[in-house]
Amino acid sequence: MAIDMSQFYQVFFEEAAEHLASIENLLVSMDVDAPDAEDLNALFRAAHSIKGSSGTFGFNDMTEVTHVMETLLDMVRKQEQPLSSGIVDACLEAGDVLRNLLAAHMGEEQADAEAAAAVARRLHELCTPGQQDVAPPAPEAAAPVAVGASRYEIRFRPDDASRQRPESIDNLVDELGRLGRVLSFDRDGAVGDQPWRIVIDSPQALDVFAGIVDFVAESGSVSVREFDDGALGVPQTGDDDEAYGFFEPMPADGAGEQEAYGFFETGATAEGNGDPQLEPSAEGDEEVADDGSYGLFRSPAAQASVADDEAPDGSYGLFAQGKPAQAVGAAVPARIHAAAATSEPAAVAKNAGGGEKKPVTARGGGDSSIRVSVEKVDQMINLVGELVITQAMLTQSAEGLDPALYERLMNGLVQLERNTRDLQESVMSIRMLPISVVFSRFPRVVRDVSKKLGKQVELKTIGEATELDKSLIERISDPLTHLIRNSLDHGIESPDKRRAAGKSESGTITLKAYHQSGNIVIEVGDDGAGLNRDKILAKARERGIETSDSMSDSDVWQLIFEPGFSTADQVTDVSGRGVGMDVVRRNIASMGGRVDIDSMCGVGTRMTVRLPLTLAILDGMSVGVGGETYIIPLNYVVESLQPGPNMMRSVSGVDSLIQVRGEYLPVISLREYFDVDGACTDWRKGIMVILEADSTKIALFVDQLIGQHQVVIKSLEANYRRVAGISGATIMGDGRVALILDAAALVGQSRKTLAVAA
């Protein structure tokens, strides 16, 4: 049964990344002394899901690490082993290693096999005490690998006697474990006619294994062969498709475990001590659906609710128990939070089966979410925009009708208008994600960095539900991380210093997000030492930046955004190299936002990042020139005024300057700039719009102001090309296209012309 597994890889990558993120969150937020049982279960489930899915796809390096991690977590959750900070640290480290392995499978990084082995060993050591009555841990993690070992593949059919006695198989595995490193053990011989398969690294000779396996195998069924490459490390998965037993019904190994592992128990993990012929448990039975169907990676929680529904052929209910709203790298799929909470997970799975490549994340519990490509969402937004225009057109045409005669039509139109507006709002909200997606990764950053620096820091987050556009979410993460590291390193003092200053030893970093007049504001505040004005000024002078003692505080604080600026006395690996703050400012500026700093010596520092809610929408002022309408981005507009008779000043006979409150500003006539016919030429009849960009002001001469709108930005370049002075286009309420002015370029243009003139 050849099936292209690669189409599921992306699903696995995303889900694994999500599980890793939730493991990290759970670990960081866990109270070591009194862990919440539910959290421990969730932790175990996440580790278990990764193990199961990575095994299915043959990413055995990940399986190995997660297996030991899972064993440890299982012991912790069964209270066989108390949770310790050592365990938390080890699991966090394991999470990092897994992330690295994941990235390696995605082809982004080099896999660090040594780190993986090291972390597996560490986890294994942690689970050794109190280990008597649970399933034996994977022997591969601890067994030493001798230099010069070769890899062998042993296939055999167990005889009836050993099928009845699972211990004999365990003994076999132990025995083999003494000879070398057992990499995988597939007991897919449930049906009886499939050979079991063991892969082992060992320095022993080939025939030794046959002798051992003979004890439990049917006579003549043992075959041992040496892998040609003999390479140690990641087990090869190329030739062992059938070994994973995708399509053979398989019993759940219900003996030692509470949950049935269902279909995809990979033998690679030597998991459990269940007798292969044990009567399948109730849950397991349903899992064993018709040939060809498969219910991948259901978490135990979701399992119960899905168990009754047998999945139909070819359908898949992938990766239940996903944590919704988790941004996964730069991958395209956006998430849609669907309100359709009560739909049966199996029903969702059925829909997904119809050739749809994007997986459906079904959740056993209340809410559910689906992955949809951003492209589809954008297309929907476009169509809704069209609908709004059509609706406006209908309303307009109906205005001439007698309301008494066409009452029902009129009522219908009113309803249409309301529905369209609601539809538009909800469609726009699809692209919006809560900022908690970004905030959730900072507890880890704070924890790691503060530990490294020997500081005690508490992170408070406020306003995590504040929503902003997905594209911004992806881009805001790095700058914010940088600001937080900066606060940790430069802001919060060491506990000694804090005590000396009369503060509590533990510092606080506050992350706060809220909406303010069409912007999203994110504050990163600390109660640390505050910025040192004298130090910054001294450093600036050292670097040859022009300064004066009379500079205002806010001007001084802006100096730290200069490239290469650092006041750190020594370079640490956290910060101090002087790259960063300028990058932060540049990144935020490229999103149309800005950073402000408030600081008070000894009290703390607050960095305020202001961003537009979305990159797709712009606050604009529409102006008329001749018959054309142009949009000026509102954040460049300082004021607009009607020029008085004495305000225009001419230079060499041409009116080219306007005097506004003692300032002379260059005038650009939009009519001349864009060569528009029929526009107003008389200064006194038009309007001057004062624009400011890069602290340069110009006056833009237009015929009239039309209004202020939020406009959806459309690319002009998609089907046309760049046009000087135009940054994009939008569609107005009447369906016509209006061009958006590139205010920064217009201002820059005037500066160039002035320079030429001078």
Next chain:
Amino acid sequence: MQLGSEAVASDDSHRELEQEFLTFTLGPEEYAIDILKVQEIRGYDTVTAIANAPKFIKGVINLRGTIVPIVDLRIKFGIGTVEYTPFTVVIILSLAQRVVGVVVDSVSDVIGMTPEQIRPAPNFSSQVGAAFIRGLGTIDERMLIVVDIERLMLAPEMALVDEATA
């Protein structure tokens, strides 16, 4: 019988090679373009002029949320009467990831032609560069100028594409 079935077979093979073309007129001339490049045909609507664009680029329109530039081929080739009436037709072309509208005098019909029916064009100079003319097709008494519309529209001289990407 034998003869008849053979004839049918050859007819079929012919049809396989046959390509469909949309024909339109510019003044007295009749042009043909590959129908697979045509997305739709619509009436001429108000366009938003683009500053400092060549005369034949009328501006941009909103095509269901996409900004689409409109080229008047009559101005570009200097033929036909340039006037915009309710009957003025715009052919929306879908070219290599781009959508472009062209204004023509009128759209005639869709015809099928085999490669043999398209003769290579003799060398001559015209507004339409010889490089963009695939050949001359003959249907009854009509002469069709078969244009490689994709190459033409994406050519630098149409000023529709950034020079860097062209």
